[in-house]
Every structure is written in C-alpha cells, then in structure tokens.
Amino acid sequence: MRKRTTLGKSSIEVNPVGLGTNAVGGHNIYPNLDEEAGKDVVRTALEQGMNFLDTAYIYGPERSEELTGQVVREHGRREDAVIATKGAHQFKGQDVVFNNSPDFLRKSVDQSLQRLGTDYIDLYYIHFPDKETPKDEAVGALKELKDEGKIRSIGVSNFTLDQLKEANKDGYVDVIQSEYNLFKREAEQLLLPYTSENDITFVPYFPLASGLLTGKYDENTSFDPDDIRAKSPLFQGETYRSNLEKVDKLKSIALKKEAQVPHVVLAWYLEQASIDAIIPGAKNKEQVRDNLKCLEVELSADEVKEIDYIFG
Structure with missing residues (x-):
C-alpha cells in the first residue's frame, strides 16, 4: 500500500488515489444524476481515507462544488479533505468563453470559496487557457491569492508545454492536469519530461479512457447515440477492435496479481515519473472502494515495461 504523496512543490499530502x-x-455532463448518491460517493471517499477531491465550477455548473462542500462540512474535519477546484469558464449569454484574466480568476476563487463553504481551497487550477492573458500574469494572480491564504497551491489544466513554461516562469506552478492514458500518451513526449525536471505533479484525467481500459467492453458492446463513447475515435471500427485486443492482454497480468484490469492500469500510472496522484471518477460507493484496490497492486519493473510495450 503506497503512502501519501506530496503535490509538486507544495506541502500538501494526498492519498495517491483521489476522486474525480x-x-x-x-448535471451538464451526465443526465439523471442522483445528488444524494453523489454525496454518498464523496462521503465514502473521505471515510476510506481518499482525501483528494477534484471538482470544478463547470461541473453542474456550480453544483459539484456545492455538494462536495456540503459533505466536507458534514464530515466535520476540514483538514481531512484536500479540495481541488478549477475556473476559467465564463458565460456570455448562451456562449461560454475562457477567461484567465487576474480579475476574473480572483472573482472565480471567491465564488468557489462560497459554493464550497470553506475559507481556503487546497489546489486551484486554471481550467483552460484563454488566448489573451499572459500565463505568468494569470498564475501571478493565483500566487497573490496563495499569499492571502485563500488557496494553498497553484495548478493549470489543459495547457500546452509552451503555455506551462510561461505559466511556470517564476516557479509557482505545483500541478498540471491534462488528458493522459494508455491510449493517449502524447504527454510523455513533452509535458512529462518538463514536469519531472521542475517538480510539478502531473494529474491525468480520463485515466480509464471512458471505461475502455476497464476490460468490461467487447465488440458487441453498443452505446446510446448521446453517449460520448458513441462518437469517440477510440471506440470506432478497427481502432476499437485493436484497442480491445490490447486491453485483453492486460488480463493475464491482472490474473497474476489477483486484481482487475483497471487496478493494473491505475497502478501503472503511479509508476510513471511525476504522476503522483490519479483522480478516477466514481458514480457509486462501490466504485470508490474499487478504485482504491489499485494501491494493493505492485508491478515489477518487467511488468511496467510489458504494459508500456503493449500500448506503445
């Protein structure tokens, strides 16, 4: 079982398996969500020592922050939770734009604090880059908020390598969150070498590739037309069949470990340089407990290389 890990250059310690x-x-991402079931997911995470809770303004919008904050307050020990949230989305009528301006980020942090019902946020991310704001100026605003005690650490999300370098010009960035999984490994070429060299934690999102890396799908699996998987390139034609074959090769490794395929996949990420924590999502209490089982999987150096080769 892995011990807690530190996020980047901060002093914040988290369970390596968090909760997205x-x-x-x-509600804007998944239809027909049961809010009480969602709160049970957060309750279970905290009860199981899964202290790293990843939310965002745009989840809902606003509602995920509100519900997560409710459960943390109900839990009664704010220090038991490491709350990460994100901002950048700005509604202009029916349109949504990204805004990284210092004034907007300051307002966004204050509004997130209100929704979460807390007086500090452990990790605040710029959720998406805009096209106008110099990234060091945006991060500079977050540094001021950190100095004021409103946030404890600084993150960026969905930034290119050049944007990350500009954002980290003064060395203030602790964490970057970006898409990465065994099917989408572009980050290995650019982002991960930089984060490793600069003591920045890399938190991957979509770590299980919308369920494709769980081993529960086969060629006969169909998806509702409204499901994002129905249009994802990973789930189309020959690419899908090839991907299923790769996942199938993980089953022998999982069998040896007396584990399931997703546990092996999540354990593999935690073996990669600067990936200190992962945030798989969960829709029910059982999935929360199941995600934690990856901490019981110990991969040998040869097994890490074998998985790398399968998906290389």
Whole structure:
C-alpha cells in the first residue's frame, strides 16, 4: 500500500488515489444524476481515507462544488479533505468563453470559496487557457491569492508545454492536469519530461479512457447515440477492435496479481515519473472502494515495461 504523496512543490499530502467528482452534481455532463448518491460517493471517499477531491465550477455548473462542500462540512474535519477546484469558464449569454484574466480568476476563487463553504481551497487550477492573458500574469494572480491564504497551491489544466513554461516562469506552478492514458500518451513526449525536471505533479484525467481500459467492453458492446463513447475515435471500427485486443492482454497480468484490469492500469500510472496522484471518477460507493484496490497492486519493473510495450 503506497503512502501519501506530496503535490509538486507544495506541502500538501494526498492519498495517491483521489476522486474525480464530475459525476457529483455534474448535471451538464451526465443526465439523471442522483445528488444524494453523489454525496454518498464523496462521503465514502473521505471515510476510506481518499482525501483528494477534484471538482470544478463547470461541473453542474456550480453544483459539484456545492455538494462536495456540503459533505466536507458534514464530515466535520476540514483538514481531512484536500479540495481541488478549477475556473476559467465564463458565460456570455448562451456562449461560454475562457477567461484567465487576474480579475476574473480572483472573482472565480471567491465564488468557489462560497459554493464550497470553506475559507481556503487546497489546489486551484486554471481550467483552460484563454488566448489573451499572459500565463505568468494569470498564475501571478493565483500566487497573490496563495499569499492571502485563500488557496494553498497553484495548478493549470489543459495547457500546452509552451503555455506551462510561461505559466511556470517564476516557479509557482505545483500541478498540471491534462488528458493522459494508455491510449493517449502524447504527454510523455513533452509535458512529462518538463514536469519531472521542475517538480510539478502531473494529474491525468480520463485515466480509464471512458471505461475502455476497464476490460468490461467487447465488440458487441453498443452505446446510446448521446453517449460520448458513441462518437469517440477510440471506440470506432478497427481502432476499437485493436484497442480491445490490447486491453485483453492486460488480463493475464491482472490474473497474476489477483486484481482487475483497471487496478493494473491505475497502478501503472503511479509508476510513471511525476504522476503522483490519479483522480478516477466514481458514480457509486462501490466504485470508490474499487478504485482504491489499485494501491494493493505492485508491478515489477518487467511488468511496467510489458504494459508500456503493449500500448506503445
């Protein structure tokens, strides 16, 4: 069982397996969500020592922050939770734009604090880059908020390598969150070498590739037309069949470990340089407990290389 890990250059310690909460009040992402079930997911995470809770303004919008905050307050020990949230989305009528301006980020942090019902946020991310704001100026605003005690650490999300370098010009960035999984490994070429060299934690999102890396799908699996998987390139034609074959090769490794395929996949990520924590989502209490089982999987150096080769 792995011990707690530190996020980047901060002093914040987290369970390496956190909880992505876009299915907790994320009504704009998943239809027909049960809010009480979502709160149970967060309750179970905290009860199991899964202290790293990842939310965002746009999940809901707003509702995920509100529900997550309710459970943390109900829990009664704010220090038991490491709350990460994100901002950048700005509604202009029916349109949504990204805004990284210092004034907007300051307002966004204050509004997130209100929704979460707390007086500090452990990790605040710029959720998406805009096209106008110099990234060091945006991060500089977050540094001021950190100095004021409103946030404890600084993150960016969905930034390119050049944007990350600009954002980290003064060395203030602790964490970057970006898409990465065994099917989408572009980050290995650019982002991960930089984060490793600069003591920045890399938190991957979509670590299980919308369920494709769980081993529960086969060629006969069909998806509702409204399901994001129905249009994802990973789930189309020959690519899908090839991907299923790769996942199938993980089953022998999982069998040896007396584990399931997703546990092996999540354990593999935690073996990669600068990936200190992962945030798989969960829609029910059982999935929360199941995600934690990856901490019981110990991969040998040869097994890490074998998985790398399968998906290389």
